[in-house]
Amino acid sequence: MTSGRIILEEVAFPGGQHCETTTLGALLRHEGLDLSESMLFGLGEGLGFVYWDAKNLDFPFLGGRTKPATITRTVAARLGLTLDVRETASPRKAWQNVTEALAAGRPAGLQLPLAASLMERGGTGGSLFRALYRDFLTECATLVGDDNLREGGRRYAEIAPLWTEVAGHLTTAGETGDHIHLTRASATLTQLAALERAAMQTLAAL
Template sequence: MIVENVSCAGGQHCETTALGVLLRHEGIDLSEPMRFGLGEGLGFVYWDAKNMGFPFLGGRTKPMTITRTLAARLGLTMRVEETTSVRKAWHNVAAAIDAGRPVGLQLDSYHLDYFTVKVHFGGHVVAMYGYDDTHAYLVDTAQQGGAVTTTRASLELARNVRGPMTARNLSYTLACGGDRPKLGEVVGAAIRSNAHDFLNPPIANLGHRGIRKAAGQVPKWLTRSADPRHDLALAASLMERGGTGGALFRAMYRDFLAECCTIVDDDNLRRGHQMYREIAPLWTEVSRHLAAAAETTDHRHLVDASAVLSDLADREHDAMQTLANIRTG
């Protein structure tokens, strides 16, 4: 069974790619940066737990938050199903596809056949638009191939994994209700809300406070890791090529703000956009310092990365304060 007329274009980021598939099927064509921004996706987390081999730097909100927020912002009906039953999980997905509707899935990318780099990540999101007796037909990021297939057995494993950021065989669909608000009516509110959350994190490892914390911890990373060459190289790679769109999602948010400037006439919005134009390259610079530290194990590169992160903590705080003052729709 294949859902007809599904757009299989892969994007840069997994959740916004899947979101684009589901939205276009409902006749809503938004750019990937617009999906990310309306979903209030920009964030930061410095995540280091006792059971982790190495800290994680994240640049967005929790998995599925972008989709839930955008659906609420645009007045869409989002049906989410979770279950501990593998049989029920498959029924939920097959029923949606049999009804002619693509479905989003949260899963662990480690088990998907087409992933060549095997790293456990339970917050991965794909869109599924078909199946047969042995395979599932998915849409993933352009980096992973766009329209791809995986065996139903591997999909079952990927959906049923337990661990950090995983979900209970989560699947979801989107449907239009009545009239949708115009973009000019919602972009301001989305930007203000995202800025508020970034400026007021509940704990010190999130938002601008998290960037400041990362600046203090990064110089210790050579001794924090059992294999610093591998771990530092992976951290650098994830920032630029781990589905972030570059610069730990800052390039995508910059492009979202640029698009908003064509919709909303607001001085603070234009200033905020210019500030993120300057911020995005600095995150790429952090990545370069981490990569250099991985190659040389020279502590000075981590000190340099820390200095840039300290600067970024101030810059992003100021940028978000500016964006918090734009007009709402």
């Protein structure tokens, strides 16, 4: 420790796509377990969908994942790992928890309150997390050679860019005020509903 700083060696944070899976990957690698970010997202059952139109929001929120920390807890349960989770509303106590872990030679992951994010630029990996899920299915299909997994990956490869298209329409509608882009987004969302249902039916056959 020098100048009040604690430096841990061999803690790697390669460029990730989502905050929770990136942090979880770094913590696991430090313990000797190296899994891809997409694998962590899939094992953590991270895919979801929420439409939230609250009065205090300027526009409805579209979310594509489960609740914060759920991925980490689910991965830990599936892999038989023990989590050391500490929650506090005190900044001083939170910092004490972090420094205690670092002093013991363990990196710590932090969960902080954040504003709702956009589905393309808010740490979703793009496409409302569908690109991450596509990569998870593709990696699993390669590992186990299952045709349904392979087909699921193919379907989500078709689905992912359509969510990017929706994000583009919504952004343009907000910037220009032209409602035609909302109409186009609506049409694509109707198409996506059918495609996602078909993809899940394929995966349900596993």
